Amino acid sequence: MTPPLPLLEARNLTMRFGGVVAVNNIDFTLREVELRCLIGPNGAGKSTFFKMLTGQLTPSTGTIAFRGTPIAGSASHEIARLGIGIKTQVPNVFNGLPVRENIWLAARRRNTPDQTKRLVDEILEKIALTHRADALVGQLSHGQRQWVEIGTVLAGEPDLILLDEPAAGMTDDETARTAEIIRDINRTRALIVVEHDMQFIKMIAKTVTVFHQGQILMEDKIDAVMRDERVRDVYLGKKVAA
Amino acid sequence: MIHVPVRTWMSVVLLAAAIAVLIAIPDFVETFTLMQFTLFSAMAVLALSLGFIWGYGGILSFGQTAFFGLGGYAYAVSVLNLGESTEAIAIAIALPAVFAAFLGYFVFYGRISDVYLGVITLTVTLILFNVVNATAGDEYRIGNAALGGFNGMPSVPTFNLPGNPSIVLDPTQGWYATGGALIVVYVLLRLLLRSRFGRVAIAVRENETRASLLGYDPRLIKLGVFVIGGAIAGLGGALYVNWGAFVSPTIFALSLSAEIIIWVTVGGLGTLIGPVVGCFLIQYLDSQIGTQQTFNSNLALGAILIVFVLLLPQGLIPTIRTIASRLVRLRPASGNATESAAKQPVGAAR
Ligand SMILES: Nc1ncnc2c1ncn2[C@@H]1O[C@H](COP(=O)(O)OP(=O)(O)OP(=O)(O)O)[C@@H](O)[C@H]1O
Numbered sequence A: 001m002t003p004p005l006p007l008l009e010a011r012n013l014t015m016r017f018g019g020v021v022a023v024n025n026i027d028f029t030l031r032e033v034e035l036r037c038l039i040g041p042n043g044a045g046k047s048t049f050f051k052m053l054t055g056q057l058t059p060s061t062g063t064i065a066f067r068g069t070p071i072a073g074s075a076s077h078e079i080a081r082l083g084i085g086i087k088t089q090v091p092n093v094f095n096g097l098p099v100r101e102n103i104w105l106a107a108r109r110r111n112t113p114d115q116t117k118r119l120v121d122e123i124l125e126k127i128a129l130t131h132r133a134d135a136l137v138g139q140l141s142h143g144q145r146q147w148v149e150i151g152t153v154l155a156g157e158p159d160l161i162l163l164d165e166p167a168a169g170m171t172d173d174e175t176a177r178t179a180e181i182i183r184d185i186n187r188t189r190a191l192i193v194v195e196h197d198m199q200f201i202k203m204i205a206k207t208v209t210v211f212h213q214g215q216i217l218m219e220d221k222i223d224a225v226m227r228d229e230r231v232r233d234v235y236l237g238k239k240v241a242a
Numbered sequence B: 001m002i003h004v005p006v007r008t009w010m011s012v013v014l015l016a017a018a019i020a021v022l023i024a025i026p027d028f029v030e031t032f033t034l035m036q037f038t039l040f041s042a043m044a045v046l047a048l049s050l051g052f053i054w055g056y057g058g059i060l061s062f063g064q065t066a067f068f069g070l071g072g073y074a075y076a077v078s079v080l081n082l083g084e085s086t087e088a089i090a091i092a093i094a095l096p097a098v099f100a101a102f103l104g105y106f107v108f109y110g111r112i113s114d115v116y117l118g119v120i121t122l123t124v125t126l127i128l129f130n131v132v133n134a135t136a137g138d139e140y141r142i143g144n145a146a147l148g149g150f151n152g153m154p155s156v157p158t159f160n161l162p163g164n165p166s167i168v169l170d171p172t173q174g175w176y177a178t179g180g181a182l183i184v185v186y187v188l189l190r191l192l193l194r195s196r197f198g199r200v201a202i203a204v205r206e207n208e209t210r211a212s213l214l215g216y217d218p219r220l221i222k223l224g225v226f227v228i229g230g231a232i233a234g235l236g237g238a239l240y241v242n243w244g245a246f247v248s249p250t251i252f253a254l255s256l257s258a259e260i261i262i263w264v265t266v267g268g269l270g271t272l273i274g275p276v277v278g279c280f281l282i283q284y285l286d287s288q289i290g291t292q293q294t295f296n297s298n299l300a301l302g303a304i305l306i307v308f309v310l311l312l313p314q315g316l317i318p319t320i321r322t323i324a325s326r327l328v329r330l331r332p333a334s335g336n337a338t339e340s341a342a343k344q345p346v347g348a349a350r
């Protein structure tokens, strides 16, 4: 029996910027409807990895397959259409447009006008911004803008959602709510979540992949990762000290 | 939500007002003034073409006169060959659109940066000017039409009644056709900006990366915007040639390209009514200054631009809107309808 096709499969993936090797020959596999957390120190290559997955960067070498379709080096909009959505690390929204318009733009690509309207209302409710629907996104707080971006990602209804530090700049309440939403999304969709907040990781994680200096240091269940000496050395220990 | 209906209602009222003005003007002004308004309206169509691609597509083209000139020449050549203006107008719209598609494809799909877009459009305009300028002599003719080089093409037939070449429009009818075309272009752009395509175009202008991460192809959207802008500029060219019954290579002039940018800047980038207002205002001032000898009109134009860039960098219309909405906020007691009216002082633009 052949094993089922993975949702995402990266092989020998490398990204060089001049002399800097930001991602160094990594292999990465994700199943359908899997929730994976990525952790690792600053500069480990997590965001660079996401940028390669979404067509914002073309890998120096290596392959990426999404449900068997090669996507390394494809244009961002083509990859988005295959079903990968991303909330980037630096807020990346339409600041000059109202909240509702941001969500509408994401929802309308795949839906009829009527379906879009329903989906937009639903998502505004989910991200708790119904009362701010007509405000320009640029006038919102940093945390709220994160929500808007998460909302646009949801509205695109992707099968794989990449979240780069979704809880950054959020209050404890908002962070807990984000965790709840992620678990909810994960009932039907796969996610990869990059986060530095270990409390948050513990709320959502099953399997964790640890990046270090562009390579994958280890990949295991959350408890095993938390106990691991090397991970404590390069990442968690420093965080406690900091 | 009372907001949307009020806005739509306002738009309809303003549209009706614009049509009423269009119809009434010939009764109030002399033929000379009417001809001036006709010219201003033709130029305002050109201004709208740049206002649209720059303000809503984020594409700053220094070469809208390339499409304007192509439209003008396409009209002149076609009407001389067909002996009828309706199809010639269609050709004057289609040819620049095709040319814009060709040029835009290389620019947007070739990942040429926005700075070079300006350089390329500028260069193309210069090339067209020089090419057409060099077509003096009888060997340069297209069918019945001699291109005439730097002398241009005199006595180009003006618009006739659609389907009836024997009835040529008089100045009043020419005003209706030109002012009417301006209103139609304006309304079509308004509707386009409300459509999915228009909203995505604005999204691409706001944040190209985010638009592509949502699955929209920014290159295709920009190309679409550019082609529509080319088509509108081409129509403007036909209207202009109809006004003067004459076309020459100066229609490609870079000074005109620069002037359109001033119209849009003064009127207000990111609005549709702004470029129209800016165009009428500056052309009117220009014509007034032109009738006296005290100071140079180019200097005056330059001074106007500097004043606007320094004091009203957003342009006339956005500034009026900001002031109006502030006034409304100072008097919160005023009703909903007045509030919307104040927010939309000139045309329900944006
Ligand atoms: N466009 C670029 N040009 C040059 N170097 C880059 C570029 N992008 C990233 N890098 C470098 O690549 C390395 C990995 O960066 P990356 O942003 O992927 O790290 P990260 O794991 O996301 O870190 P953080 O936790 O701080 O977000 C860093 O050394 C960074 O300086």
Ligand SMILES: [Mg+2]
Pocket (backbone or CB within 6 Å): A046, A047, A048, A089, A164
């Ligand atoms: Mg990062």
